[in-house]
Amino acid sequence: EVVLTQTPVTLSLSPGERATLSCRASQSVSRYLGWYQQKPGQAPRLLIYDASNRATGVPARFSGSGSGTDFTLTISSLEPEDFAVYYCQQRSNWPPSFGQGTKLEIK
């Protein structure tokens, strides 16, 4: 199983700042990586698939990049509703697997 390691575990930023979240895979997943946002008491929401494609309805301030083993989710200017936990997930190698998450909190 591919292990996804997300860093940092917690990221403290202020609204309006830029957020950069990282996900590293234990082996290449090509570009088959997605990102999810999860708010307390809610289900995860798909933000990005195939490394850089925004899912339907996702604001343009969210962008993804990377390939192989190193991936980044960038939020260009944080809105109050962006503070949540973010998970990466790979589908390149079966079974699909998730990272342990990065908590984005208000500074």
Next chain:
Amino acid sequence: QVQLQESGPGLVKPSQTLSLTCTVSGGSISSGSHYWSWIRQPAGKGLEWIGRASTSAIPIYNPSLRSRVTLSIDTSKKQFSLRLISVTAADTAVYYCAREDDDIGYYYFDSWGQGTLVTVSS
């Protein structure tokens, strides 16, 4: 827009069977371009994919749970179900049902139920 809703007991005794159902509304459960998955999340932890079912293929299970899990689909009721036998406290988690859409790519989960907490305890 498709909606998914989990249902089932919130408390299961150790060694017994966990059974959950996901009801699909606002879309077809029989579409050949969709798969239906179960994913769980222990409190304060990450997400674990359990398995997937569809009307066009046999169910597929995570090897970590394969010996204990069964998924099924009832198209007449627009429901798919999870059955997990011989549960222990380690199976305590929020259980989500989710959809995969071929337009995005299989094994990405673009629609989710709200989740249901299942606690394994005597």
